[in-house]
Amino acid sequence: MSEVASKTVKSGAWLIEETDPAAVFVPEHMAEDEQQLGAVAEKFVVERVWPQREAIERQEPGVHKKLLQEAGELGFFMADVPEEIGGAGLSKKACMRLAEKLGLAGSCAPAFIVQAGIGGLPVVYFGTPRQREKYLEGIMAGTIGTAYALTETNSGSDALAAKASARYDAARKCYVLNGTKQFITNAGFADLFIVFAKVDGDKFTCFIVENGFPGVSTGPEEHKMGLKGSSTRQLVLQDVPVPEENVLGEIGKGHRIAFNVLNIGRLKLAPAVVGGAKVSLREGMQYAKERKQFGQALASFPLIQHKLAGAAVRIYCAESMVYRTADLIDQAIAGIRAGGEPDAARAAVLALAELSVECSINKVFGSEVVDWVVDEMLQVYGGYGYVQDYPAEGRYRDARINRIWEGTSEINRMLITGTLLERAMKGSIPLLPAVKKIADDLMARRGLEEAPGGPLGPEQAAVANAKRMALFSAGAAAQRYATDLDQQQEILAWVADMLIWSFAMESALLRTLRLAGERTEPEMAARIAAVRMAVEIGSEQVENAARLVLAATAGGDELRSMLSMLKKLSRREPVDLAAAGRTVARYVMERDGYPFA
Ligand SMILES: Cc1cc2nc3c(=O)[nH]c(=O)nc-3n(C[C@H](O)[C@H](O)[C@H](O)COP(=O)(O)OP(=O)(O)OC[C@H]3O[C@@H](n4cnc5c(N)ncnc54)[C@H](O)[C@@H]3O)c2cc1C
Structure with missing residues (x-):
């Protein structure tokens, strides 16, 4: 925790106040124990995910579920969960490092990021003790795969216009859900869906829906532009009886869950794309060193160097804001708890809500940075960037979704x-x-x-x-x-x-x-x-x-x-952008990739 932990953290304060550099957290100062889980995640991705890339891209049955469980065993899904309720209670900084490393998992990354974020955290943040007791252990272990089902065919950005309905059945003490949710990540293998539906036509409410409940089914896989290894399907609810104890939060207060959970989703998207952008830069740089034209390596041409520098600079900005924001949230949580809030999960929700603007800033900037990087790295590959035999083509397609989900850039x-x-x-x-x-x-x-x-x-x-x-x-x-x-x-x-x-x-x-x-x-x-x-x-x-x-x-x-x-x-x-670009590019090439963290 940085020195200013006791100060109340206010969203937007950085805009009107001068910030002392000494008060800003930088990733270079991250404590060893905070980096540890990220290091484990990187090893896991390299050793367990990358070798199964083809099976993942084909969505071979069982492959995601198995990887989710392996990730659960390594503790990735308990990082954000407060210790009081059985989690690891890591700082947001450590959780961002973890997300950055999980972001290396290519099209399998959404499976992990949803489980560690918008799919798993609603139960952590808003669950009753009974709901947590029933589901949390499995979520943390990765044995209960989760998905977040907000979007519908006619309500995307306008999420509160959802038509999915919930009718109370007093005799069975349950809500009967009907409707179709659109574009649900992890739907192909999720065991549990966080579903938003309207009670009596107007009370927007959140429900925990098990895949095994009668009437729950999923549509076929969407044929997407990218992220082929990420499951995206419709979730179809036909007269699904959901026990009343599976209402998450309060009737009519589902928007609080939907939007608060999106704050953490938006924030985590940023480190995840930073991780992906670093890989893209390294690949582009390696190719530029190897490929020769006019008798010289591409990397010797200033215009190619300028692309490498442009990528490194943008990643540097995104990375700096991610860890700065994570530390602000850690400070805010500490302040809220010091102010008397006994529930660590609630303190996190309040802190994220206070810093929702910064979460959105991270999301927009991160998603636009990664698009810039994959586009320019594809250009470094020339025609080979346009064919599937080289990685640039896939990275370009995979990155595009980030400007759309978790709230569009607009x-x-x-x-x-x-x-x-x-x-x-x-x-x-x-x-x-x-x-x-x-x-x-x-x-x-x-x-x-x-x-x-x-x-x-x-x-x-x-x-x-x-x-x-x-x-x-x-x-x-x-x-x-x-x-x-x-x-x-x-x-x-x-x-x-x-x-x-x-x-x-x-x-x-x-x-x-x-x-x-x-x-x-x-x-x-x-x-x-x-x-x-x-x-x-x-x-x-x-x-x-x-x-x-x-x-x-x-x-x-x-x-x-x-x-x-x-x-x-x-x-x-x-x-002099030309001179500055050459200096940065030289350092990128010397260090064989993104050189600053
Ligand atoms: C691969 C994939 C995975 C997804 N995973 C999930 C998931 O797990 N769970 C889930 O709930 N959803 C998921 N989504 C849905 C995603 O969050 C939505 O697609 C997104 O919120 C946009 O909604 P929409 O597609 O209906 O676009 P629309 O809302 O129709 O928007 C279309 C365009 O209009 C713009 N627009 C909309 N409203 C306004 C306005 N008021 N003013 C100006 N411009 C506006 C938008 O920015 C966009 O450019 C996923 C989508 C995809 C493609």
């Missing part, structure tokens, strides 16, 4: 901005005074002082200004549209882009500042170059998004005046 972007603004309006985060101060400072030409010294001084100034640009333009839009802002989806998404990139850049910057003096000179030089690249790429995104927000907010003289204020914040010398 929905998460709107949640990021919408939630922060809602909290600002309620006064639970002092965004409005921060916005006002920035506008006042800009008018009075205050706060535009020189960048601090040090090799990353300009980047520190640029990140501070990126946050100001986000606040300034969001504030202008909020003032212009007031309660109508939620109808301005483009603005919400552009503001989210600014927040996402600000958090990404800042996380990489703070991590690097924190490590100053601890690493070798060549490593620090590569990290500094990586941060320069990240801040150059990210600042451009932020500046562009801020301009778009202002242009959609004002016109004429008002717009010109706002743009001139924005200019003050975006004034910075561009970084």
Whole structure:
């Protein structure tokens, strides 16, 4: 636990406060015991999952179930479960390391990630003692495979519009469920489904449904673009009697379970894709070293090096934000417990809810980073990237789903901005005074002082200004549209882009500042170059998004005046991306892959 554990953690605080690098957790400082389970998972994936790749891709009967049980025996599904109820009670940092390593499992990864997340955790977080007693041991052991069934054919993003119904049968003391759930991961081998259905047509409720209950069946496997080794089917419920003791949580409160569980799902997706992106980078780099054109290895060409560097830089940002966020959640849990919450599972739910914006930021950024990486690594392979004999083709297809499930990128972007603004309006985060101060400072030409010294001084100034640009333009839009802002989806998404990139850049910057003096000179030089690249790429995104927000907010003289204020914040010398890219790429090649953790 880092030094600031006692402080109350507030979502979005990083946006309005300056963060001391010493207060930020970096993965390089992860305690040995926190890394241990991740190391076990990596070995398991390499020795047990990869050799069975073909059987997994064919979804050979029994293969997933067996692997799930082996993973359970190794303790992967008890990591997140509090000790009080029989789990390992590991920190969120350790759980993220585990998710990162499970993310190496290719198309088998969703089986593990669902079991360790949205499939298994509802019982942990919301189960009664009796429900936990009945199911938890099997979930943790991997002998009870789980799935999370929220989506329906006509309700995807609009999940609460579900039509699945639940009717109480007083004589049998059960609810009778009917409906069809769509695209359910693990459905082909799950023993237990977390199902959402409406009681009396309107009370959205969560149920624990055993596969063996009469009337439960699954459809055929979907023919997907990628993740061929992941089971995705419809779950069909026909007059399924679900005992009343299998209601999870309260009648009519299913949305709390659905959305709170998605917070952890979104967060865990980020380390899992970071793991996959690192593999993709290593493969692309190896190919670039081996393949020769014009008498030279591809890796000697600056444009190819720039792709390797671009991948490493984006992964560095994603990885930095994942572990920073995990530590914030650990701090929040500790704070909530210190405040008197006796139930560790409930404390985790509350902490995740507080940091739901950061969970969504991780999800959107991670899923877009992995797509960028697999796309550019495919390009490194040229025509061989387009054929199935090489791994790039499969990685490209497998990665694409991440921008869709666990809430699409569009929905998460709107949640990021919408939630922060809602909290600002309620006064639970002092965004409005921060916005006002920035506008006042800009008018009075205050706060535009020189960048601090040090090799990353300009980047520190640029990140501070990126946050100001986000606040300034969001504030202008909020003032212009007031309660109508939620109808301005483009603005919400552009503001989210600014927040996402600000958090990404800042996380990489703070991590690097924190490590100053601890690493070798060549490593620090590569990290500094990586941060320069990240801040150059990210600042451009932020500046562009801020301009778009202002242009959609004002016109004429008002717009010109706002743009001139924005200019003050975006004034910075561009970084030599070519030189920085070559420095990072050299280090990637020297270290034979992603070099920073
Ligand atoms: C392989 C796979 C596995 C899955 N696993 C599971 C699982 O285990 N459990 C489960 O419950 N679900 C699962 N899903 C479902 C997944 O979560 C949904 O596909 C996703 O939430 C999007 O819903 P949809 O497909 O109905 O798209 P839609 O909701 O129809 O969205 C279509 C497009 O419109 C956009 N859109 C929607 N609403 C708005 C809006 N208000 N404003 C602007 N844009 C909007 C979306 O962002 C998207 O781009 C899985 C899906 C796939 C493909």
